[in-house]
Amino acid sequence: MIHLDIQKRLHGAKGGLNLAIQLNLQKGDFACLYGASGVGKTSTLRMLAGLMPVDQGEIKVNHQIWFNSTKKINLRPQDRSLGYVFQDYALFPNMTVWENLRFALPKGASEQRISDLIEMVELGDLQGQKPATLSGGQQQRVALARALVQQPPILLLDEPFSALDHGIRQKLQDYLKQIHQQFELTTILVSHNVHEITKLANKVIVIVDGKVTQTASSQQVFTELGVQQSLQLKGEIIKIEEKGNELVLSIQIQDNVIQKSIPLKLKNQYQLDQEIELNGDFFMH
Amino acid sequence: MIHLDIQKRLHGAKGGLNLAIQLNLQKGDFACLYGASGVGKTSTLRMLAGLMPVDQGEIKVNHQIWFNSTKKINLRPQDRSLGYVFQDYALFPNMTVWENLRFALPKGASEQRISDLIEMVELGDLQGQKPATLSGGQQQRVALARALVQQPPILLLDEPFSALDHGIRQKLQDYLKQIHQQFELTTILVSHNVHEITKLANKVIVIVDGKVTQTASSQQVFTELGVQQSLQLKGEIIKIEEKGNELVLSIQIQDNVIQKSIPLKLKNQYQLDQEIELNGDFFMH
Amino acid sequence: MDWTPLVLTFQLATITTIILVLVALPLAYWLVHSRSYFKPIVETLVSMPLVLPPTVLGFYFLIAFSPNHAFGQWLDEYLGLRLVFSFTGLVIASVIYSLPFMVQPIQAGLAGLSPSLREAAFVLGKSKWITLWKVEIPNIKAALLTGIVLSFAHTIGEFGVVLMIGGNIPAQTKVASIAIYDEVEALNYSAANSYSLILFVITFCILLMVYAINGGYVKRFWK
Amino acid sequence: MDWTPLVLTFQLATITTIILVLVALPLAYWLVHSRSYFKPIVETLVSMPLVLPPTVLGFYFLIAFSPNHAFGQWLDEYLGLRLVFSFTGLVIASVIYSLPFMVQPIQAGLAGLSPSLREAAFVLGKSKWITLWKVEIPNIKAALLTGIVLSFAHTIGEFGVVLMIGGNIPAQTKVASIAIYDEVEALNYSAANSYSLILFVITFCILLMVYAINGGYVKRFWK
Amino acid sequence: TSSNNEKLSIATSANMQFAMEALVDEFSEQTGIECQLMLSSSGKLTAQIQEGAPYDVFVSADLKYPTTLFEKNLCTSNPRVYAYGKLVLWTMHPTLDPSLAMITHPSLRHLAIANPKTAPYGRAAMEVIENMKIQHEIMPKLVYGESIAQVNQFVYSKSAEIGFTAMAVVKSPKMQEQGRWLEVDPSLYTPIEQGVVVLRTSTHLPQAQQFADFLFSTEAQSILTKFGYLVPSDN
Numbered sequence A, B: 001m002i003h004l005d006i007q008k009r010l011h012g013a014k015g016g017l018n019l020a021i022q023l024n025l026q027k028g029d030f031a032c033l034y035g036a037s038g039v040g041k042t043s044t045l046r047m048l049a050g051l052m053p054v055d056q057g058e059i060k061v062n063h064q065i066w067f068n069s070t071k072k073i074n075l076r077p078q079d080r081s082l083g084y085v086f087q088d089y090a091l092f093p094n095m096t097v098w099e100n101l102r103f104a105l106p107k108g109a110s111e112q113r114i115s116d117l118i119e120m121v122e123l124g125d126l127q128g129q130k131p132a133t134l135s136g137g138q139q140q141r142v143a144l145a146r147a148l149v150q151q152p153p154i155l156l157l158d159e160p161f162s163a164l165d166h167g168i169r170q171k172l173q174d175y176l177k178q179i180h181q182q183f184e185l186t187t188i189l190v191s192h193n194v195h196e197i198t199k200l201a202n203k204v205i206v207i208v209d210g211k212v213t214q215t216a217s218s219q220q221v222f223t224e225l226g227v228q229q230s231l232q233l234k235g236e237i238i239k240i241e242e243k244g245n246e247l248v249l250s251i252q253i254q255d256n257v258i259q260k261s262i263p264l265k266l267k268n269q270y271q272l273d274q275e276i277e278l279n280g281d282f283f284m285h
Numbered sequence C, D: 001m002d003w004t005p006l007v008l009t010f011q012l013a014t015i016t017t018i019i020l021v022l023v024a025l026p027l028a029y030w031l032v033h034s035r036s037y038f039k040p041i042v043e044t045l046v047s048m049p050l051v052l053p054p055t056v057l058g059f060y061f062l063i064a065f066s067p068n069h070a071f072g073q074w075l076d077e078y079l080g081l082r083l084v085f086s087f088t089g090l091v092i093a094s095v096i097y098s099l100p101f102m103v104q105p106i107q108a109g110l111a112g113l114s115p116s117l118r119e120a121a122f123v124l125g126k127s128k129w130i131t132l133w134k135v136e137i138p139n140i141k142a143a144l145l146t147g148i149v150l151s152f153a154h155t156i157g158e159f160g161v162v163l164m165i166g167g168n169i170p171a172q173t174k175v176a177s178i179a180i181y182d183e184v185e186a187l188n189y190s191a192a193n194s195y196s197l198i199l200f201v202i203t204f205c206i207l208l209m210v211y212a213i214n215g216g217y218v219k220r221f222w223k
Numbered sequence E: 001t002s003s004n005n006e007k008l009s010i011a012t013s014a015n016m017q018f019a020m021e022a023l024v025d026e027f028s029e030q031t032g033i034e035c036q037l038m039l040s041s042s043g044k045l046t047a048q049i050q051e052g053a054p055y056d057v058f059v060s061a062d063l064k065y066p067t068t069l070f071e072k073n074l075c076t077s078n079p080r081v082y083a084y085g086k087l088v089l090w091t092m093h094p095t096l097d098p099s100l101a102m103i104t105h106p107s108l109r110h111l112a113i114a115n116p117k118t119a120p121y122g123r124a125a126m127e128v129i130e131n132m133k134i135q136h137e138i139m140p141k142l143v144y145g146e147s148i149a150q151v152n153q154f155v156y157s158k159s160a161e162i163g164f165t166a167m168a169v170v171k172s173p174k175m176q177e178q179g180r181w182l183e184v185d186p187s188l189y190t191p192i193e194q195g196v197v198v199l200r201t202s203t204h205l206p207q208a209q210q211f212a213d214f215l216f217s218t219e220a221q222s223i224l225t226k227f228g229y230l231v232p233s234d235n
């Protein structure tokens, strides 16, 4: 669905940087651009969105040519219908949270969608605030919600969860995963978080020094990079305590003891010495 | 060294937010503010730095009163000598990277310090660039370097590594830890990354709904929160391969097999079936 | 005291300012985004009406607009417009003369905006015009206000061009500035003073209101 | 052709503009950061010189500066300053008259800056002045340029105030705009035209250079 | 500068410029006294003189302004009338033949006169209109110049088809061959008296007085006549 083969000359930390990126994504792909800081991830998204001039090459989406340097075709950003979460958010300072989302709403669409999104990103009572008085993470969530208002077929997400705490990050990752599948979106995510990538992406594109060095599943990529993304570990319950209306389990994994709180009503699912499976979500914050 | 007891009324996601923070830090402390997005971490740093008006309370540093609402004392930010990495970087757009750091240099100090810092944050060839053309992570590194130029006794770091990849993040964490000890700094870090906190901070201050609910070591805090910060796992080497000038170890941990590349020259330290200790650094990216 | 000149003055200033906003916005927008080699030339030309003494500029207008010269004749024959000695002529002359006061602040304001705002709006599929209208203009309110106040005040005090092209016709082109000038020339200082004072007070009130609302002082007061 | 009026004009415009920058910067700074109730009043007052016809304003200056009245007498006796019919007087009058053209764009520019720039400089221990000078001003270059160009051009074309307070004394207060006026009065339209043309061309070149350098066109050309 | 202070400063109405230049040349030749002209409108010059402008002689195109100055005790003596202005009807339109009858013709859209409130030629033109009892027809056509100079610009640019101006204008070297003009019957308006005063604050009182007296010499009066003024001896 997305075929991209572009070249661009940029400044790099070790002199000039020749960005030369090839991407081939299918409809429904959830791809992740993975690479060191300054390697050209944001620039790639910006060129795909038509915000940065491309030196040379071609961008084709759904058999439509968006950009071609020899044929001198260059679609305006307005005509490339995609959702984009900017790394620096780029919220409109003159509009409240609600208005920022309202501005993105296509004609005729119901405002219910806005309320739902505001609820989802947990900004209910802040919807009347201007971005300037929001916290960093709150601004990031507005940026995400705004990009989703149009329900675009292609989503570009530039480190959309970097300023969020574990709880809301998990929740929004789950939501993103769900709408990605539900609406069969094609999504490109930039992230430095291996766990996040493993959870969300079916394709990881590794960029080194401006070139794509590897395109594979996250499992494969991270294994080769020597990065373990999601351990499936077994532990043993060695203590069960009641604290208020919570149940605190102490679990031993090898020499480590960790504690986990669960709702009291799940009490009868756990017992001492029981073996229990713990996945990465559990360990990593 | 830092005694802070302040109150401030803010907007919260569930109506008004009454921020009421007490902090007591000793010289040499490396404290971390930990809490969900929008809980008041940045606001606390801003009030400590004198950038946000405090409603009520007192801030005392080194027996000097910086702020006292009843005595109507309020030191200007200029007189509070501290280094601050802003969550939104706040670089000077009119100055190059080098000039941003030069601006921070105290009179009479050697410019060598600037070159060293630029080297440390790996921005050598970009020092003549204006911030607008830097990548997100590059901007963040400039912000960190700029805050360190003055070698201030107190460091306020608002998610200073959030936009960085694993490699440079590790390196800068190590560097930060080193100068923190070397110059006996007092540092307050805001971070959502449990691993980072565990590695750096000796005190974690948990903020919930604008109030400090817990102050303890990271080990204690995260155990109680049910967050495992740094597993110490044992695995077994099941395969050793040579790839170019690297050695690739396949290691089994319970049912998981992970791979890790190490320099070839360490070859004789590893052998098949050897038990090997793996710490958190290894798992988390 | 004859109030017609005052009424005429505020009519002229208001109409001129409105037209200026409409003309200056697209012009300033072009100046900000163009990479053309003509750009500095147009930028310079916009400021040039300021450089000539108003009476001289007025004289050139007079010649250009006069039905006996090519342009004025064309206007007269094809559009039925006689710009000399008419209110319409005053408006056009004032617009040209005050153009730099509106264009330049708006241009500076637009140039100072972060490009990411435009980009974000474009990605959301918004046209340049909607982006300008809904995103860019609301974020350069201070600059726009500067342009409006400068143009408005300048049109009120403007005198040389207006006198030349308007012909000082009562109830048609005799604005307050000319009335005051007449009184000063006639050594009628007390009459000039009262005119000036009234002009001053009314304008002061208008601008004070604008600034107070803009600065949020009115809101603060009612709170 | 007598060149003295032209030289005098550019001297006057340059000196006036320099003084205006020095006066307007602190004033604009105060206007941006003050929360005082006087602020909208001062803002309004700054624009007010525009509202009065230049000759009338000149007339008030004449009276204020004249040694026959209290203020002028005080200036004369205690400072030995005679402002009427002198170049110094022209400069002072021009500064006051062009004040809004400098103050308002700078104010709008400063107001549009992100507060985090100031904050970052403050945290680095920099005083308000250093912050203004090294951080804020370099980031409002477009607005500052607007102020400079408007004031400069306006002082060149300014005429009413100058004629009234300067008294048309050759080589002292007879600036180009007045020389042109003289020629027009003398029905010497061709001489007036040549004066205007020269004034126009010189100013055009100056401004074109300013805009071309500012827009990076010169750099582009040499590259 | 010092050279300016040595010269005799003569403040004069801008529309007197040509005649004054010729007069000053003649005067300098006769006496060796150098002069410089300060041109402005009579109203502005009067305001400036009241505030201490460094002028020696004020040669007005009117009597009202010198009289005001005299009443404020700023002159050495009563204003003296050195000439009378003559009113003419002037047009640049090649097809128009200026006459008092034609100004009411409907095809004529604009008639320029100087501001009657401030300019003596404007007041005289108004008197002509009133004496002919054509105010009602003519009022809607009137456009007012700030001074005679502006009337000239209106006529010269053909913005106004015709206008009342001074004979000195149409006889000036620049306008001699331009357009056509008609002298207005002097009985239709009160004479336009032009007065001269020597200013009390003058630093060159003897020379100033000498210049004022010179205006009444035969040489001066013939120059004035040549430039289109009526001189007192003609009466």
Ligand SMILES: Nc1ncnc2c1ncn2[C@@H]1O[C@H](COP(=O)(O)OP(=O)(O)OP(=O)(O)O)[C@@H](O)[C@H]1O
Pocket (backbone or CB within 6 Å): A126, A132, A133, A134, A135, A136, A137, A138, A163, B009, B010, B011, B012, B013, B017, B036, B037, B038, B039, B040, B041, B042, B043, B044, B087
């Ligand atoms: N100037 C302000 N006026 C009123 N409320 C504000 C202001 N600045 C921030 N807030 C609100 O105060 C709360 C705390 O903001 P703060 O920036 O301190 O959060 P934070 O803990 O740093 O969050 P994050 O992790 O998302 O950066 C938020 O709900 C925010 O909307």
Ligand SMILES: Nc1ncnc2c1ncn2[C@@H]1O[C@H](COP(=O)(O)OP(=O)(O)OP(=O)(O)O)[C@@H](O)[C@H]1O
Pocket (backbone or CB within 6 Å): A009, A010, A011, A012, A013, A017, A036, A037, A038, A039, A040, A041, A042, A043, A044, A087, B126, B132, B133, B134, B135, B136, B137, B138, B163
């Ligand atoms: N407009 C520009 N002109 C020239 N060079 C640029 C421009 N914008 C960015 N660069 C440079 O291009 C390189 C890639 O930048 P980019 O923003 O794409 O990096 P990134 O991969 O997104 O990094 P990060 O993870 O730090 O956000 C960087 O070295 C940057 O300095």
Ligand SMILES: [Mg+2]
Pocket (backbone or CB within 6 Å): A041, A042, A043, A087, A158, B135, B136, B137
């Ligand atoms: Mg990036």
Ligand SMILES: [Mg+2]
Pocket (backbone or CB within 6 Å): A135, A136, A137, B041, B042, B043, B087, B158
């Ligand atoms: Mg924050």
